Amino acid sequence: MVAEELGEVWCIVVAAGSGRRFGGAKQHVDLAGRSVLERSVATAREVCDGVVVCVAGTDDAEALRAAVHADRVVEGGASRSRSVANGLAAVPERAQVVLVHDAARPLASPELFRQVVAAVRAGADAAVPAVPVVDTIRSLDGPKVDRDRLRAVQTPQGFRAEVLRSAHHSGRDATDDASLVEEAGGTVVLIEGERTNLKITEPVDLDVATALLRRSASSVRATDLEHFEGHGADTAEGGS
């Protein structure tokens, strides 16, 4: 999908989390017939030349690699940053763009992956999908947080390969690779994320994800919108 002369695009899918909030290793849980991890890898494969999966303590890496159709499986590290660094070591030198994706976001669309790659191709050191924050946000350190200035950051995040490599050479820890790049002086571009790209954090999120997959499968969106507008028409608009 990516022209040879532009260099390869690889994706590191990070599945090394302990799933503490979940009560188990959430990436192996079934989501409408396929595991969360398998879904994340499948979408990455649609867009990238290769996929490296980082998992914590797998007994049989080859069996897992085959099961989820990844190119390589590596051991996760003691922190998210270490896991990404381990994944990065398994990405071939010829890769020019590296994406980092949370296995726990199985609903990110191939289109979102493509947009992230395109933003890096266009010159950004890092490209990060982000969505506006819907809820009112308070800080425990003081009441005022201007919601309009906040963005909720998603994955996949995309990087010029050498920028990500040098950011990880610093050995610093971060929950978010874009922050590492930024601390190292790189440019980070925000692109529009997807409201449906939820992160599977608690069991209830699996039901939500299943509902979103069904919605997507039946393509009811256009019909729904007509229905809503029909309802809206008999009620006045405006107000707060």
Added chain:
Amino acid sequence: MVAEELGEVWCIVVAAGSGRRFGGAKQHVDLAGRSVLERSVATAREVCDGVVVCVAGTDDAEALRAAVHADRVVEGGASRSRSVANGLAAVPERAQVVLVHDAARPLASPELFRQVVAAVRAGADAAVPAVPVVDTIRSLDGPKVDRDRLRAVQTPQGFRAEVLRSAHHSGRDATDDASLVEEAGGTVVLIEGERTNLKITEPVDLDVATALLRRSASSVRATDLEHFEGHGADTAEGGS
């Protein structure tokens, strides 16, 4: 439900929004057989002595009042704060606790309403349900926002009636009544909100809400958790 000597509890359900992100007046949309507004009012009624609904430009307030089983219906104002002030004017003087609830949060549980009331009874000027922020958050004004210090604020929010009345006398505008109270020097207590208490903002949220209602109806939670732990057991834990 509330002892007479402690004064009445009333709830203002704010449905005056234009639903710009929704493409229609979202509060009248059907959610699994009942409108979003009707569901929010019904939960408020389980816990409160009376419910005032604020809507924008209703042609027949009495018909709407009867349809959603509210005690009173008032016109929304030009801003959220004005809508709440209009609602407050329709709350009887004898109310000692006033809740403010977004109609667009039809899944808030009666238990959450009760906890908010209890926190005000226990002495807070305002009680606000809030949940930890799951996503990494960036500020457009600078990269670093410590997610662990942020909370996403929900409704219902509860207030000592005289505190809310005097905060609204200031005539200031806020998206969040607790902020008004805080600016006026009142004490605001955060209580634990509900992950499932989502705000219906876009059409996709209706599918999510429907899925959550089904889940709640079938009480599958305990079974699901066992299932997840079973899966977790054959995979190693730890890592990032």
